[in-house]
Amino acid sequence: MNELPILQQLDLIDKLPTLPVVVNQINQLIASNRSSMAQIAAVIARDQAIASRVIRLVNSAFYGLQGRVSSIQQAITLLGLNTVKNLVTGVAVIKAFDNPGKPSIFDRQKFWMHTFACAVLSRGISRLRKCGEPEDYFMAGLLHDIGILVLDQFFHEKFISILQEYTKNHTDYTETEIAIIQVTHCDIGEYLSQKWHIPELLSLSIKYHHTPLFALNIPPSILDILFTVHISDSFIQSKGYHIGLKGEPAKGSRVILHRLGITESDIIPVWEETQNTVATVVREWGI
Template sequence: MELSFSEEQEIKYRVSLVTDVPPLPLALQRLADLLQNDITSLGELERLIRYDQGLTARILRVANSSFYGCRGQTSSLSRALVLIGFEQARRLCLCALLLELFSSGRSLDAQERERLWKHAFATGRIAGEIASRRPWTTVDEAYLLGLLHDIGHLVMAVYFPKHYKVIHDLAAHRGVYIWYVESEYGIGHNMIGKWIAVKWNLPEVFQRVMEYHHHPDRSPSYRSEVKIIHLANALVLSREHPALLTDMETQNCCRDLFITEEEWGSYQVCMDAIWPEVDQFWNLLK
C-alpha cells in the first residue's frame, strides 16, 4: 500500500491547518516545572493537585489500589501522596494530565493508544537511567523529554487517523521502522512534535528533542540531551527492531556520551525490568 501524491499533499495541508490541538493547561505547565525542580516538596505537589478534582480522585484511586496495599483505607490526599511517594506521584500526575489532554472529544483505537503511551513511559524511564550517569541533564528532565519526544505520533494518530494507519501499515508491510516511511513522504512526527512544543511554549530543549531525536547530530543545540533520548528510543524499540541497538547512529551517540559497551549492555538488561513496571504504570493510569 502506497500513499498517493494527493494523500501526501492532503496530510501536509491539514497539518498546517490544525488549530484545535489543546493548549497546555496551567496545571500541566506548573507540574512540568515542578518535575524539573529538584527542591520542590510534597506540600507543593499537594497544593497543585487540590486545584484539580479529577486529578485528586485519580491519586486517591491509585493509592487505594492493591498495588499499594491500601485497599480503600485512605481518603486523605496527603496520606495518598505519602503512600505513592513523591517521585512516583509527580510522574503519575504528569502522565494523567497528558492522557486527559488528548482523550476528550477524539477517538483513538484503544490498543494503539496503549502502545503509544507505553512507549512514552518506557522511553522516559530508561532516559532517566542514562541521564543518572551523565552531568548534562537531570533524571527528571530526561524522563520528561523521553515522555514527550514522540508527541507528534500521538497528534497524527488523533487528528489524522486514516493517514496514520496507512503509514503504519506500509511500515509493517515493508518490515521497517515507521520513521523511514515518514521520511519518504516528508510528514514526520518529529516536525509535528516540534510544532506542538512551540505551540505549548516549551523550552528549546524540548523542541530540539522532538525534531532531532532520530538524527541527533543535526540538532543545532542540546545535542547531549537529544542523544540521550535517541538512545532511550532505540532501547525501547529494540524489541521489534533489534538492529537499532547497533546501527551507526547508536554507536555515534554512545561514543559521544562516553557510554562503554558494558554500560550499553546494562541498559539492555535494564529494559527487561522496565517493561513490567511500565505495564503496572499503565494499569494504574488507564
C-alpha cells in the same frame, strides 16, 4: 484543505487537544523565580482532576513513597518541584490523548508500552550515569513519539497509508512519513509542543529523537536527554517494545553511545532491572 502542508492543516484543526491552564501557570510561576512552593502547590491543587491523579501516581510503587502523600504540597516536599511539575505535564498530555482512536492496524496499547519503556529506561540510564534529573529523562522518553498520536487522531487515513507502506517495504519509518506527508511525527510533535508551551527539554527531545546529531546549539543538559531518549528508543525496539508495527527495529548509534560515555552492555543490566516495571507503570498511569 487537503492541499495544504500537514503543519498548516494542524493549525486549522479547532479540536486539536489543549492542555489545562494549570500546566502553563506552573511553568510561568517556576520561571518567574518569585513564587513559593506553597503557591505552586495551591495552583496545582485547584485543578482537582490533575491533582488527584498526580497524588495517586506519587503514591504508586514507582516512587517508593507508598501511600504517604495526601496533598500536592507534601508531594513537592518529598519528591521535589521538578518531579511534580513533570507529573502534572505528563498527566495533562496523556489526558489530552485519552481518545481511544479508531480501530486500526495501529495498536495504542503497544504504543504506550513503547513510550513507557522508553521513559523507564531513559530514567534508568540517567541514574546509571548520575547526570541530570532522572524525572526529566523519564518525561522526555514518555512524550517523544506524541506526534504519532496526532497523526492517528487527525490524519488517520494518511497515517494508515504510512503504516501499510512501512510494513510492506520495511523502509525507515520516518522516511516513509516524508514520502507520504512530507513531514515526520517529530516535526508534528514539536509543532504541538510549541503550541502547548511545554518545556524546551521536551519539545527538543520530541523534535530530534530520530536525528540527534542534527541538534545543534542547544543546551548540553538537553542534548544529553535527547541522546538518552534516542538510545533508549532504539534499544527497547530491539527488545520488542516497538510501536506495534512490523518492520526493522531502529538501530542505535555508536556515536551517540560514545557521546554518552556508555556501551550497549552498560544498558543491559539497567533494562533487566527496569523492564518488569513497564507494564505496572502503564497501569498506574491509567492507560
